[in-house]
Amino acid sequence: MDRGRESKLDKQAAVGPPRLELLGLSKHFPGVKANDEVSFEIRRGEIHALLGENGAGKSTLLKMIFGLLKPDAGQIKWEGRIIQIGSPRHAQSLGMGMVQQHFALLESLSVAENLALTLNRRGRFDLERIVHQIEAAANEYGLKVPARRPVHHLSVGERQRVEILRCLLQEEPLRLLILDEPTSVLTPQESKALFAVLRNLAADGLSILFVSHKLEEVRALCDRVTVLRKGEVVARLDSAKEAVDELARLMVGEAPPPLLLSEKRKDAGPVRLQVEGLNLPAADPHGMPLRNINLELRSGEILGLAGVSGNGQAELLAALTGERRSPTKSILIDGLPVGYLDVRARRRLGLRYVPEERVGKGVVPELSLIDNGLLTRWGRFLKKGWMRSREARESAWRLCERHHVRQTGVEHPAASLSGGNLQKFIMGRELDEQPTIFIAAQPTWGVDVASARRIQSQLLELRARGAALMVISDDLEELLALSDRIAVMSGGRISPVRSIDGIDRKELGRWMGAGREGWESLNDVA
Amino acid sequence: MSPVLERRPQSSTVMRVIAPVIAALAATLITLVLLALSGKAPMEGFYALFLAPLATPSGWAQVLVKSAPLALIGAGLVVAFRARVWNIGAQGQYIAGAVAGSVLVIYRPEITGGWVLPVILLLGAVGGMVYAAVPAWLAIRFNANVILSTLMLDYVALAGLHYLTFGPWRNPANFGFPGSVSFPASASLPLLWPGTQVDLGVLLAFFAPLLVWGLLRFSLFGYQVRVSLSEAASVYAGFSRARMVWQSLLLSGGLAGLAGILQVAGPIGQLQTDISSDLGFAGIIVAYLAQLNPLGVMPAALLVGLFYVGSANAQITLGLSAALGELLQGILLLALLAANVLVHYRLRWRQA
Numbered sequence: 001m002d003r004g005r006e007s008k009l010d011k012q013a014a015v016g017p018p019r020l021e022l023l024g025l026s027k028h029f030p031g032v033k034a035n036d037e038v039s040f041e042i043r044r045g046e047i048h049a050l051l052g053e054n055g056a057g058k059s060t061l062l063k064m065i066f067g068l069l070k071p072d073a074g075q076i077k078w079e080g081r082i083i084q085i086g087s088p089r090h091a092q093s094l095g096m097g098m099v100q101q102h103f104a105l106l107e108s109l110s111v112a113e114n115l116a117l118t119l120n121r122r123g124r125f126d127l128e129r130i131v132h133q134i135e136a137a138a139n140e141y142g143l144k145v146p147a148r149r150p151v152h153h154l155s156v157g158e159r160q161r162v163e164i165l166r167c168l169l170q171e172e173p174l175r176l177l178i179l180d181e182p183t184s185v186l187t188p189q190e191s192k193a194l195f196a197v198l199r200n201l202a203a204d205g206l207s208i209l210f211v212s213h214k215l216e217e218v219r220a221l222c223d224r225v226t227v228l229r230k231g232e233v234v235a236r237l238d239s240a241k242e243a244v245d246e247l248a249r250l251m252v253g254e255a256p257p258p259l260l261l262s263e264k265r266k267d268a269g270p271v272r273l274q275v276e277g278l279n280l281p282a283a284d285p286h287g288m289p290l291r292n293i294n295l296e297l298r299s300g301e302i303l304g305l306a307g308v309s310g311n312g313q314a315e316l317l318a319a320l321t322g323e324r325r326s327p328t329k330s331i332l333i334d335g336l337p338v339g340y341l342d343v344r345a346r347r348r349l350g351l352r353y354v355p356e357e358r359v360g361k362g363v364v365p366e367l368s369l370i371d372n373g374l375l376t377r378w379g380r381f382l383k384k385g386w387m388r389s390r391e392a393r394e395s396a397w398r399l400c401e402r403h404h405v406r407q408t409g410v411e412h413p414a415a416s417l418s419g420g421n422l423q424k425f426i427m428g429r430e431l432d433e434q435p436t437i438f439i440a441a442q443p444t445w446g447v448d449v450a451s452a453r454r455i456q457s458q459l460l461e462l463r464a465r466g467a468a469l470m471v472i473s474d475d476l477e478e479l480l481a482l483s484d485r486i487a488v489m490s491g492g493r494i495s496p497v498r499s500i501d502g503i504d505r506k507e508l509g510r511w512m513g514a515g516r517e518g519w520e521s522l523n524d525v526a
Numbered sequence: 527m528s529p530v531l532e533r534r535p536q537s538s539t540v541m542r543v544i545a546p547v548i549a550a551l552a553a554t555l556i557t558l559v560l561l562a563l564s565g566k567a568p569m570e571g572f573y574a575l576f577l578a579p580l581a582t583p584s585g586w587a588q589v590l591v592k593s594a595p596l597a598l599i600g601a602g603l604v605v606a607f608r609a610r611v612w613n614i615g616a617q618g619q620y621i622a623g624a625v626a627g628s629v630l631v632i633y634r635p636e637i638t639g640g641w642v643l644p645v646i647l648l649l650g651a652v653g654g655m656v657y658a659a660v661p662a663w664l665a666i667r668f669n670a671n672v673i674l675s676t677l678m679l680d681y682v683a684l685a686g687l688h689y690l691t692f693g694p695w696r697n698p699a700n701f702g703f704p705g706s707v708s709f710p711a712s713a714s715l716p717l718l719w720p721g722t723q724v725d726l727g728v729l730l731a732f733f734a735p736l737l738v739w740g741l742l743r744f745s746l747f748g749y750q751v752r753v754s755l756s757e758a759a760s761v762y763a764g765f766s767r768a769r770m771v772w773q774s775l776l777l778s779g780g781l782a783g784l785a786g787i788l789q790v791a792g793p794i795g796q797l798q799t800d801i802s803s804d805l806g807f808a809g810i811i812v813a814y815l816a817q818l819n820p821l822g823v824m825p826a827a828l829l830v831g832l833f834y835v836g837s838a839n840a841q842i843t844l845g846l847s848a849a850l851g852e853l854l855q856g857i858l859l860l861a862l863l864a865a866n867v868l869v870h871y872r873l874r875w876r877q878a
Contacts (some may be wrong), residue, residue, distance in 0.1 A: 362762070
C-alpha cells in the first residue's frame with residue numbers, strides 16, 4: 001500500500017499508443033442525437049481541450065468515457081487496447097479520474113475524512129495515513145489544502161483541489177484526469193494557480209482532458225483542441241493558438257452576436273433601491289452574517305457585485321428580495337421602507353430576480369415548462385382561485401419562442417432543458433414582466449457562449465430602458481464588461497463602490513481574496 | 527450475466543402505473559408462500575382471500591363499503607404527502623370526526639328533519655380538521671415534527687374514544703356494553719343498495735378522489751402543492767410554507783374526519799369503541815399505492831378493501847389468523863417500495 005508518490009504518475013514521454021482513443025462514439029436519446037461518431041485521441045502528457053457549448057454533448061461524452069453511459073456505437077481504446085468501460089469504478093481501476101462540475105464532498109467532514117471515504121475502502125481506517133498522503137501530495141504538486149479542516153470552511157478553489165487530490169491519490173496510478181468546467185467556480189487568481197498545477201502534472205506525463213466553453217483559458221492552457229458542436233466533432237486543432245474569434249466560430253457555428261455596447265451612462269437616474277446599514281445574522285451555521293451593508297442601485301445603471309461565492313452574496317440577495325426579512329428601514333425601494341415586505345410584495349413593487357440555483361429554485365425540475373413558466377407570476381393566470389391553464393400553456397410557448405429556448409414540448413419537465421436553455425427560460429420569464437429593479441445572480445454561470453451573450457445583451461437592454469440592475473457574479477470579466485460600477489463582497493462586508501472607468505483589476509482581486517483589511521485604508525472614490 | 531440497475535434518463539410514466547400492479551401480484555404470491563409454509567393449502571387460501579369476496583354480489587358490496595373510507599382518507603393524504611406534509615395521523619382525525627359528528631345524536635337523540643344529516647357530516651369533517659389543526663399549529667409555532675405529533679395524537683384520540691364510549695356517552699340501555707345510543711333514521715345515511723350496507727356515504731367517498739384531482743390539477747392551491755416539491759422554489763414563488771402546512775393538514779384531516787362520521791352514521795350505526803380506526807393507517811398505504819395520484823386512489827382503495835374483506839372471509843372459512851389482513855398490507859407496502867425502484871431505474875443484464 002505504501003507506494004512512493006513518484007510511481008503514481010506515468011513518467012514516460014509521449015511515445016507508444018495514445019492514452020485514450022475514441023473511435024466513432026455515438027449516443028442517442030429519445031429525440032436527441034447527443035453524440036454522433038465522435039472520434040479523437042488524447043496523448044500521454046497532453047492537456048487536451050474539449051470545447052463546446054452547453055448542450056453540445058460534452059457531458060454525454062464524458063459519461064461514456066467514465067463508464068456512466070454505454071455508447072450505442074463506436075469503441076474506446078485505452079492505451080492501445082479496445083475496452084468496454086462498465087462503471088466509474090472500472091474507469092478508476094484503469095487510471096482515470098474525473099472532477100465533476102459539482103463537487104461530491106461532505107461538508108461537515110474534514111478533508112482527510114472525505115478522502116478516506118474513497119481511498120480507505122479496504123483495511124483498517126487510518127486517518128493519519130491519509131493526512132500524511134495529502135501533505136506529501138500537496139508538496140509535490142503544489143496542491144495546498146488543509147487536511148484536517150472541515151470542508152464547509154474551505155473556499156471553492158480549495159474544494160476543487162481536494163477533488164483533484166482524490167483523483168491523484170486513488171489506488172491505481174492516475175493516467176488521465178478529466179476536468180469538467182473546472183474554472184467556472186474560481187477567482188482569476190485561483191484559475192491561474194490551477195493552471196500552474198495542471199501544467200506540472202502534464203509535464204509529469206499525466207494526460208488531462210480539460211472540458212470548457214471558455215475560449216481564453218483553452219488558448220492559454222491546452223495543447224490541442226477538439227471542438228464539439230451539436231454532438232459532432234467539427235474541428236480538431238493541433239494547436240490551441242487559433243484566434244479566439246476563430247475558436248468561437250467553430251464552437252457556435254457562426255460568429256457569436258457581439259455584445260450590445262451601449263454608451264456607459266455617466267449620469268445615472270434616481271435611486272431605486274437603497275440599502276442602509278443592513279446587518280443580518282447568519283441564517284444557518286454555515287452562513288455568513290451581513291455586516292453594515294450600504295449601497296444604492298440607480299435607474300439606468302448596472303452595479304456589479306464581485307467576490308468569491310460564500311462571502312455573503314447569497315445572504316444579501318435573500319435580504320434584498322424579501323426571502324429573509326430585515327429591519328424595515330434598512331432597505332428602501334423608491335424611498336419606501338420595505339424590509340418587512342415579503343417576496344410577493346416586493347415583486348409587486350417591480351423588483352425581480354434570478355437566483356443562482358437554477359434547478360430546484362429557478363425551476364422545479366420535475367414540473368412542466370407550463371408550470372415553471374408561472375412560478376414567479378402565477379398571479380397573472382389566476383381567476384378566483386383557479387389557474388387559467390390554456391393561457392398558461394400559451395404563455396409558456398410564447399416565452400420559449402421569444403427567448404429562443406430549445407425544448408421538446410412545454411408539457412415536458414424542466415429537467416429536460418440543457419443548462420443554457422434553462423437559464424434563457426428563467427431570465428425570459430422575469431424580463432417579460434418588465435422589472436424596474438432587477439437582480440441576477442450568476443446569470444451566465446455554466447451557460448454556453450451564444451446563450452451567455454444573449455443574456456448579457458438582455459441585461460444591457462434592460463438598463464437602457466431605465467431599470468436599476470445588480471449583477472452578482474464570480475466571473476470578473478463578465479462584470480467588467482457589463483457594469484457601470486463595481487463593488488466586492490468579502491466576509492459579509494461590502495467594499496467601496498468603484499466606477500468602472502480606470503478600475504484596477506489587481507485591487508479587485510486583492511479585495512476578493514483578502515477581505516476588508518484591503519479596503520479599510522482606502523477612500524471611497526465612487 | 528448479472529443484473530444491474532441503471533438510472534433512467536427520465537422517470538418512467540408507464541412504470542408508475544405498472545409498479546403497483548407488480549407490487550399487488552408480488553404481495554399475493556408472498557402471502558401464498560407464507561400460507562403454504564404454515565401448512566395451509568395455498569390455493570384454498572387464495573380462493574378465500576381474493577376470489578370468494580368477488581364471487582357474490584354481497585361480497586362486492588362488502589368490498590365497496592370497506593373501500594369507501596379508504597378512498598376518502600387516501601385522497602386527503604395524497605394532497606398532504608404531495609405537499610411534503612407527513613400527516614400519519616389520519617387515524618386520530620378519523621376518530622375525531624366520528625366523535626364530533628356524534629355529538630348531536632348523543633345529546634339530542636330524538637331530533638328529526640332533513641337538516642340533521644348534513645349537519646352531522648359537516649360536524650364530522652370539522653372535527654377532523656380541528657384535530658389536524660393541532661399538529662399544524664405545533665409545526666408552525668414550535669417547528670414540531672409533523673410525523674411525531676400526528677402519530678402521537680392518534681393514541682390520544684384512541685384513549686379519548688375509549689373514555690367516551692365506556693363513560694359519559696355509554697348508552698344506559700346497553701346493559702353495560704360500551705357504545706353510544708344507535709343513530710336514529712334521520713341521522714343515518716340512506717341505503718342505496720337494499721340488503722347491503724352500501725349507502726350514500728360510499729357514493730360520497732368515491733367522489734372525493736375526483737374532486738381532489740380537479741383541485742390539484744386546476745386550482746392555485748394545487749399549483750402550490752406541486753411547487754412544494756422544492757422548498758427553495760416555493761420561497762422564490764412567494765408561497766408561504768406555513769399556509770401550505772395548514773391547508774394540507776386541514777384538508778386531509780377534514781376528509782379523514784368525514785370518513786369517520788360516514789362509518790358511524792352508516793354501516794356501524796353508533797359510536798362504539800371499535801370503529802375500524804385502523805383504516806387511518808391503511809389510508810397511508812392507499813395513498814402510496816395510488817402513487818400519490820388522486821386518480822389512482824379509487825383502484826388502490828378497492829384493492830386494499832378487497833384485502834380486508836378477503837382476510838375476514840379467510841378467517842371464517844379457513845380459520846386463518848386475523849393478523850393475515852395486516853400482514854398482507856405490510857407486504858404490499860414493502861413490495862410497492864421495491865417495485866417503485868423501477869420507476870427511476872431499469873434492470874439490465876451485464877456480463878460479469
